[in-house]
Structures are given as structure tokens and as C-alpha cells.
Amino acid sequence: MSRRTKVGVTALVAVALTLTACGGPSKTDSGLKGSEGQVGQADINPQDASKVKDGGEFRWPVDQLPDNWNYNQLDGTNADGRRMIDTMMPNLYKQLADSTIEINKDYLDDAKVASSDPQVLEFKINSKAKWSDGTALSWADFEAMWKSLNGTDKAYEVAGTTGYEDIEKVEKGATDQDVKVTFKKKFAEWKGLFSPLYPKAMSSSAEEFNKGWADTPKITAGPFKIGNIDRTGKLVTVVRDDAWWGPKPKLDKITFRQVDRPAVADALANGQIDWFDIGSSIDNFTRAKSMQGVTIRQAISPDYSHITFNGADSSILKDPKLRVALMRGIDTKVITRALLGQMLKGDAQVTGNHFFLLGTKEYKDNSSIASFDKEAAKKQLDELGWKLEGETRKKDGKDLTVRYVIPTPNPVSDQIAKLVQSQLKEVGAKVDIQAVPSTDFFKQYVNVGNFDMTGFRWLASATPISDGKGIYYLDPASTNQNYGRIGSEEVNKLLDQANGELDDTKRAALANEADKKIWELGHQLPIYQLPGAVAVKSNVANFGAVAYANRPYDYITMGFTS
Secondary structure, three states: OEEOOOOOOOEEEEOOEEEOOOOOOOOOOOOOOOOOOOOOOEEOOOOOOHHHHOOOEEEEEOOOOOOOOOOEEEHEEEEEHHHHHOOOOEEEOEEEEOOOOOOOOOOEEEEEEEOOOEEEEEEEEOOEEEOOOOOOOOOHHHHHHHHHHHHEEEEOOOOOOHHHHHEEEEOOOOOOOEEEEEEEEOOOOHHHOOOOOOHHHOOOOOHHHHHHHOOOOOOOOOOOEEEEEEEOOOEEEEEEOOOOOOOOOOOOOOEEOOHHHHHHHHHHHHHEEEEEOOOHHHOOOOHHHOOOOOEEEEOOOOOOEEEEEEEEOOOOOOOHEEEHHHHHHHHHHHHHHHHHHEEEOOOOOOOOOOOOOOOOOOOOOOHHHHHOOHHHHHHHHHOOEEEOOOOOEOEEEEOOOOEEEEEOHHHHHHHHHHHHHHHHHHHOOOOEEEEEEHHHHHHHHOOOOOOOOOEEEOOOOHHHHHHHHHHHOOOOOOOOOOOOOOHHHHHHHHHHHHHHHOOHHHHHHHHHHHHHHHHHHOEEEEEEEOOOEEEEOOOOOOEEEEEOOOOOOOOOOOEEOO
């Protein structure tokens, strides 16, 4: 499953989605590329709008429906929910395939840094932009969003305060559509703020922010609007919004349907869905290759699998040295080969950085302190007082037993957990795997720290440092997305410095210094970066392996050629 970071990164539960058939067999006969190469081009069957038919329903598989339609609320950070929200809520910027960012002209006429000291931003809202209740988007929406997300009122259960906490004030400019944002502290990745934008009414009270949008989005402003939310049938349909002022979407509607991971290939073959994310499933890759009318598309994407450790006082893993010792007992290369080896042409590459992914110029492998070394792991465990008695180590009469929580049904998560269980047994640690329903996984387990170890996918963005702050920053007053409650003042300081550094090179260097400290803390163990492959119906245009262009997806021009 997948999740995001900050109000920017997204978490997934190890994903696999689906598609329908039409035309000839897949053109992909050989294996997929590994994580070599540079971030860049998408693989989406690009077609001029004139060649995409008007109308049609695109059927999109998801792991779960949103726990909250407020993406900024702690329960709202699920990646599937974000994909639905982005069809109907304003994204002020578009993230492109090569990880650059441009203004979304449907919502903004202009955005600029008017002053660098103090840092002042000026936004000019598109005068045509209207909320579904008929009111114009205005500076007041920006102000309300800032006030709810800046961390001053703890009653607001926010997923992250990064960037918003650095703002001194939000003011009206010459008109209601002119916004002036003044920072009290410099914030480099400011293009990640205020997206998706929400109406001021949602932030009118903590109760409204936390619970008011749990069941449905109340006010929207996008090319689509809610058609139907059927929690019994486990689907959400969005339909064209006739009030939309921008280019008319090609599709009539998009149906997001919950499909269990093991069932996506069948769902695509049976025409129940129109694509799926292959993720790290060799079974789904093999099935997709043999399907008539289905094409496998691939592009480097900011999507990686990892294991989160719990450092809270209630967890057996509260000691950072113990967490690092266990990391040294986990062979991520073996796990990566087991999951991806049969799919790739070359060797699968493990990921050694928490901020920068393979293919980016800022990437450095900082993982040496926690790299796999079984004998070193045993020695460190001995030194910590965890002595081997039979097959399992003990300390002060307590077994070294770790509870590893995974979502089910999810063959990928199950396979990773069993490999970890086998590997840690060799160093004297017992792993109890607890499989819980996918729909409960985040809300009842991950979000509330109800695990010792757990795993899912982080879906990163073009603003990785600010996105990552909520994951690695230790704030006693708020969990944010630091589900394992692990951190240090040193990491906090480096992240603050990095987020306030406007020079790109210096900012990346600071983030890499923070990454080294994060490894020393035994915070999270990245495993592998996914190949970025999807199986998609061959007649689908302007959609597929989108690389970084997933915030938002191009819901306007995607559609069918036949």
C-alpha cells in the first residue's frame, strides 16, 4: 500500500492496479529496466487531443477508499485518496515527468517570489476559478489553510506543518484574487504549499477540519465532481463538472474501484478495470505480458518500498542501537532480487537514501552504518545484552520478539515479511507477522503506532526535502507522518536548515547529512525502488507510466483512442 510524506509525499500499501483489453498483444517481450538511468521521460502513449475520443469511462483500481477527503488531516494521506481528490480539487502547480514543476494556469495566472529577504510570495488567482458553491477562489482560502496547518492550534489533527509553520502572515493583495504570503523563516520548496487547495469553510473549526470531510468532499473546484460514493460497493465515481472553466476533460467519468491486490490481473483481463500498477509483483507482470490488448509501460518513478521501525517507549525496538542491529540482519539485496529479479533485465538496485531516489543527481548511498552484515548484527546484539538462548535471544528474561504488521490480502507485503522473518531468525530475533485488513492498516495500525515493524511504499515528489520533514522530524506535540516516533534534535536542526536553504546544492548537501543521521537512528529501512511499470489497456492515451507527473495526473487529456 502507498502513503505520502508531509502534505506532499504519499504512502501506498505496495500497489498493483488494472486495465481492459483491445487490439493486439503486449509489445513487451523482455524484462523491465532496473533503476538505472536518469529521471526524465514518461511512457504514456501521448496523443493529440483531437485523436482522443470524447467520452467514456476509465476504470481505476485502488486498495481502499479515502479515510478522509481532507488530504491534510492525518487519516487523509493515502495515495489512492489523493488520486481521487486531485480530480476535483485545485493543484496550483503541475509536477512534470522530469520532476520539474510548473504553474497550473487553470488556477493561477501567476506566482512569484516578490522578495527574498524576507521571503514574500505573490499569487494571482485565475479570475474564472470558482468553488462548487459559486464563490470565487480567494486569498481567504489561503489564509484559512495556513492557519489550520501551521501547528499553532493542536486541535487540528494535521498530517504535517512543514512550510506553513514558517509563514508569518497571509494577506489580501489588490483584489480578493491577489494573495501575499510573507515568511518569518525562509522556505525553499514553497511550490509544494497550498496544494491541493481547500475552501476556507473546511478550516472553520477543528471539528470540521478533522471530521467534516470524512465521508465526502463538501465543496470542490476541478474538472470532475463526485458522482457517487458507494462504500458498500467499494467504489467512487467522479463525473465531468459542467461548471469547470478549463479545457473539457475527454472522459465522461472515472470509476475508482477497490480491488484486492491478488485480483487485479483477473479484473483487467475481465474488463473490470483499465490499468494496474505492476509494482513488484512478478505474477502480475507475467499475466500482463500475456494479455491481448494490454501494453506494459515503464518510467522511473518516485516510488519505493521500505520497512518502518517503531521507536516509541512502548515498543521493544525503542533502542536505536537495537534497530540498527536488526537492520544489519536484513539483506535488502536478497529481498529485492526475490521480488524484482525475474522482472528485470539487469540487477535490481537497492535504495540507500531516504530523500533522494536512484536516477536523481542528488542521490548518495548513505546506508553503510546499517548495511547487511549478519555477523556484525549478531555481535551488536550480544553487546546490547540480547543473548542467544536456543533459537531466540533474550534480555532480562524477555524474548526478542518483534511484531511485524502487514496489510492483507497483499502477496508482496506477505513475501517481504516472510523473507525478513527468515533472515532475522538467523541472528536470533523472532518475527511475529500480523496480517490485518488493508482497509484498517493505516488508520488502526500505522497512523497510531500500533506495530514494531511495518512496511508500505512511499510515493515521493519533486519537493523531497520538505515532503520528508514530516516523516523524519521528531515533534513531541504531533506525530505528523513519523509513525515510528523516531528522531533527534540533530536531525531536526539539519532538516530546518535544509528547508530554509534556497541554494539547491547546499540544500541537497544538508539533506544528505540529515540522511546519514537518520540511518544512525534506525528510523526506516528502504528496500528497493520500484521499476515504475504499469499494465494498461493499449487504446488508453495520455496515461500510463507517468514518472513524476502524478501530482496531479493529467485527468484532462487522458482517454481512449478507440
